[in-house]
Each structure stands twice: as structure tokens, then as C-alpha cells.
Amino acid sequence: MKLIMAEVFNSWQGEGGSIEGSAFGRRQIFVRFAGCDLNCKWCDSREFIDASQVSHWRYEVRPFTGKFEYKPNPASLDEVVDTILHLDTGDIHSISYTGGEPTLQIKPLNALMERMKELGFSNFLETHGGLPELVKEIASLVDYASVDIKDETTKATENWRELVLREVESIRILREAGAKTYAKLVVTSETKIENIRWYAELLRDLAPLVIQPKEPVDIPQTRLMELYHEAAIVMGRKNVGLSFQVHKYLNVL
Numbered sequence: 001m002k003l004i005m006a007e008v009f010n011s012w013q014g015e016g017g018s019i020e021g022s023a024f025g026r027r028q029i030f031v032r033f034a035g036c037d038l039n040c041k042w043c044d045s046r047e048f049i050d051a052s053q054v055s056h057w058r059y060e061v062r063p064f065t066g067k068f069e070y071k072p073n074p075a076s077l078d079e080v081v082d083t084i085l086h087l088d089t090g091d092i093h094s095i096s097y098t099g100g101e102p103t104l105q106i107k108p109l110n111a112l113m114e115r116m117k118e119l120g121f122s123n124f125l126e127t128h129g130g131l132p133e134l135v136k137e138i139a140s141l142v143d144y145a146s147v148d149i150k151d152e153t154t155k156a157t158e159n160w161r162e163l164v165l166r167e168v169e170s171i172r173i174l175r176e177a178g179a180k181t182y183a184k185l186v187v188t189s190e191t192k193i194e195n196i197r198w199y200a201e202l203l204r205d206l207a208p209l210v211i212q213p214k215e216p217v218d219i220p221q222t223r224l225m226e227l228y229h230e231a232a233i234v235m236g237r238k239n240v241g242l243s244f245q246v247h248k249y250l251n252v253l
């Protein structure tokens, strides 16, 4: 079983705010997969989007030392499991599978999640959610999930509305399988109120939503409050929160 990896490291989860299903402020081992089928304007993993260009993956030698070593891709399942175990500091909330888009490598992802469950860890999936047919294959192994709702301003794909509907379907599949799942929406100063209303209607009675300003933050506070208000009016006041990429302020990975 082979994986095209980007990096493996130990850090704090900086996103998700206080919403149910979030692991904000929890320590995790991050397993970043190479490769993504979307092309978001604000992507902060751009160098990992084209998996064929990611010849090596890097892993932390020891947590928070900032020292990395490199290995060639593809990685074997055992190599990745050993790397995770080596980075286990005994206070790990969950293993975060992120990217890129981890579900594009669904078979090795499934095998890795199974192994980590057997070893006593919880699985936290970070996905763009655009591939519900693949999400279905691993849903029963997922304990927590952060699923993107891609805003129109992200320009992730040609058919944005269809993408949003597929993301909502992934959320439904994960919730039905018992995973604590929330939706994450990155907003900008250009995000439209009517789009917020549409996302909120799709998510009502399904999953909570965190609204996360794009970094660096360009959205005025008053606008952010308006977007929050609109979502909370539709979804209920307990089902919306803010998220910031706090790991960037802490200067950790």
C-alpha cells in the first residue's frame, strides 16, 4: 500500500473555534496528503496540489524542533505509521488527515485510518468534501470531520453550486456514520450575503458551521458580524461560530 505524502508533523489544531466536532487547541499529529483536484484562490498548500510534482515528503525529526528529514514518494503505509508513532507525545487528541485532499487516495487513507484506530487513536478528517462517493468508503472510521463549504469567491472549480451540494452530501454521510462533523466556510470581503443564506439553509438541522476569514484578514469586522448574523438566524444561534487560523499567530506549523 503506497501513499503520496506531503508532510507529517506534530502541532496544535488552530482552526475550528468552539463548535461541536472541532479539535481547536488540541494537539494532533498532522498527516498531509499530496494532491488536490480543486484550485482555490487562497490555497495555502499550493506546492502540494500537483501530486506528481511532490517527489519527497518531509517529517519532523522531533516535535517542535523545526527539524525535518525527507523521504522519497511514494511512502509505504508502514513508513507513515512508524513516523506517526515516533511523533506521538502521549497527549495526542487525534490524527488529522489533511492535504491537499486526503480522500483522493481513499484506499491507503482507509488502511491508515484502520491502523491508527487499532493502535488506539481517533481519526480527524479535514476534507473539501467534494467527493461524497469516496467519503462514504471511510465514514465509519472517522471520529471527527471538518468539511469545507467552498465560497463562490474561492473560485475552486467551474461548477461551484454543484460542489457545494456535494460537500453537503459528504457532511450528511459523515454525520449519519456517527462522526462529529462541522462545516468550515472561508469568507472574504467579497462573500455575498445571499450565498451565506443558501449555505445556512443547506446546513440547518444537519451540522454546525464555522466562519473563517481568509488570511491575511481583509474583511471588516462589521461585515463579518453581518455574515455571522445571517447564518445564525437561519441555523440557530448555537450552531454558528468563528474560526481563525490561530496556529499562524502561535508561529507553529
Ligand code: SF4
Binding pocket: 036, 037, 038, 039, 040, 042, 043, 044, 045, 046, 049, 099, 100, 101, 128, 156
Ligand atoms: S481544497 Fe484545499 S488543498 Fe485543495 S486547492 Fe482548495 S485550499 Fe488547496
